[in-house]
Amino acid sequence: MSDSPCESVPSTSETRSKRTQLEDGSDSLSVIKKAVVVLTRLPEYKISALRPPTPQQFYSEDESLSSSDSDMQWEPEGGSSDSDFSVSNNKQKTGKPTKSDTTRASAPQTSGNNNNNVAEPGPVIISSAFAHCSHETTKIRPNLPEEEVKVDMMVLARKRHMRWQRGKIVEIVTREDGRLKYKVSFEEKGKSLVSGHHIAFDTTPKLEQLYVGARLVVGCQDNKFRFWPAILAELPSRKNRLRFLVFLDDHIPVYVGLPLLHLVCRPLEDVLDDIPESPHKFFMKQYLKDWPYPHLTQYRAGQILNAELNGVQQRCEVQVVDCSLIQVVFQDNQHKEWIHRGSTRLEHMARFLELKGVEEHEADSD
Incomplete structure (x- = not known):
C-alpha cells in the first residue's frame, strides 16, 4: 500500500445479469460481476503512522516535549527558532486530566560566556498532566484506619x-x-x-497509603542510620x-x-x-497547589544556565537530565548536585513564577 491517506476497499455490491443460453440442449446460468472501488478517508493516527518518523519521536521522555503531553508552554519571545527546544505536540491523551490554559511570557536573557558574550536562549517551560492514571496524580490522603502507636514500638523520631x-x-x-x-x-x-x-513508622x-503531599521520613541509601524528613512529590509512573x-x-x-520510605505516624493537617x-516552604506550597x-x-545536557x-545566582552546566531532575556542575567550584526542573533556584523558573504572579494579581484586580 502506498502512503496515500486513502485505501481501497473491495465492494460487497455486485451487479448481476442473467443470461439464459441454450448450449448442447441444456440451460446454463452465468453471473457477470463488476468490481467497484470505494475510497475511504483514513483517520489522522493512521496517516501519521505511514509517515517516516521524525527525530523528535526518538528523544527520551525527559527531553522531548512530544512525550510530555504538555498543555502549557513558556518560551522566549520571537518563536521557538531562537530556542534549543521546539514544541511538536500538544495533544492530550485519553484518560488524563486536561487543562486548557496556555501561558507564554518573555524569558530572562542570561549573560553570555566570556568567549563570545552571546546570550543563552531561555528554555521552554511546560505544565503538563503528570501521570496516566488518577491514582498517580492524587494528592488526597486516603481514608484508611490509623495504625496503632504503642509502647515498645520501634519508630524513627526527630532529634533535630x-x-x-x-x-x-x-x-x-x-x-x-x-x-x-x-x-x-x-x-x-x-x-x-x-x-x-515527629515520629514515623519503622x-x-x-x-495504597502513599499520595502526593504525604509526610515522610526517608532513609539514606548509603547509611542505614541516617534519616531525613521529606514530602512525597511524585508517585511511580511511566x-x-x-x-x-x-x-x-x-x-x-x-x-x-x-523500602526507603517511612510514613509519619500522626501528620499535621497541613504538612507544610x-x-x-x-x-x-514557599516552593512546596506552590508545587502542591499546581x-x-x-x-x-x-x-x-550541555546547556548553560x-x-x-x-x-x-551562578553559572552552571547541565550534566544529566533524569525525568524531573537535572544534575548540574557549577563552573566556579565544580560543585555538582541535583536540582528539580521546577525549582525556584533556577533563574528561568524564578523569573517565570514572578511574571505568572504578576499576571494573576492583575487578573484578580480586574
Missing part, C-alpha cells in the same frame, strides 16, 4: 530539624489538653519527648521510570524506592506547618 534517628517508644504521655506525647529512647543515645508528627508503607520523588526539608530532591519558613500540573523547565548556590 534535619536529623531523625531510630528508637523505641518507652512511654506515652497524655497532656492536660488531651494531646499525646511519646517518649523515645534512641538506639544511639539519649531520649526525647516528641509529638505524633516499617515500609503500603503503596514518566519517572516507576520511582518515588521526594523533597527533603532542605529542598534537595531525590528519586528513591519504596512542619517546615520552617523558607523559600523551600499538582498534577507542575511547572517544569526543559533543559538538555544560572542557578542559585549559597544565595547567589
Whole structure:
C-alpha cells in the first residue's frame, strides 16, 4: 500500500445479469460481476503512522516535549527558532486530566560566556498532566484506619530539624489538653519527648497509603542510620521510570524506592506547618497547589544556565537530565548536585513564577 491517506476497499455490491443460453440442449446460468472501488478517508493516527518518523519521536521522555503531553508552554519571545527546544505536540491523551490554559511570557536573557558574550536562549517551560492514571496524580490522603502507636514500638523520631534517628517508644504521655506525647529512647543515645508528627513508622508503607503531599521520613541509601524528613512529590509512573520523588526539608530532591520510605505516624493537617519558613516552604506550597500540573523547565545536557548556590545566582552546566531532575556542575567550584526542573533556584523558573504572579494579581484586580 502506498502512503496515500486513502485505501481501497473491495465492494460487497455486485451487479448481476442473467443470461439464459441454450448450449448442447441444456440451460446454463452465468453471473457477470463488476468490481467497484470505494475510497475511504483514513483517520489522522493512521496517516501519521505511514509517515517516516521524525527525530523528535526518538528523544527520551525527559527531553522531548512530544512525550510530555504538555498543555502549557513558556518560551522566549520571537518563536521557538531562537530556542534549543521546539514544541511538536500538544495533544492530550485519553484518560488524563486536561487543562486548557496556555501561558507564554518573555524569558530572562542570561549573560553570555566570556568567549563570545552571546546570550543563552531561555528554555521552554511546560505544565503538563503528570501521570496516566488518577491514582498517580492524587494528592488526597486516603481514608484508611490509623495504625496503632504503642509502647515498645520501634519508630524513627526527630532529634533535630534535619536529623531523625531510630528508637523505641518507652512511654506515652497524655497532656492536660488531651494531646499525646511519646517518649523515645534512641538506639544511639539519649531520649526525647516528641509529638505524633515527629515520629514515623519503622516499617515500609503500603503503596495504597502513599499520595502526593504525604509526610515522610526517608532513609539514606548509603547509611542505614541516617534519616531525613521529606514530602512525597511524585508517585511511580511511566514518566519517572516507576520511582518515588521526594523533597527533603532542605529542598534537595531525590528519586528513591519504596523500602526507603517511612510514613509519619500522626501528620499535621497541613504538612507544610512542619517546615520552617523558607523559600523551600514557599516552593512546596506552590508545587502542591499546581499538582498534577507542575511547572517544569526543559533543559538538555550541555546547556548553560544560572542557578542559585549559597544565595547567589551562578553559572552552571547541565550534566544529566533524569525525568524531573537535572544534575548540574557549577563552573566556579565544580560543585555538582541535583536540582528539580521546577525549582525556584533556577533563574528561568524564578523569573517565570514572578511574571505568572504578576499576571494573576492583575487578573484578580480586574
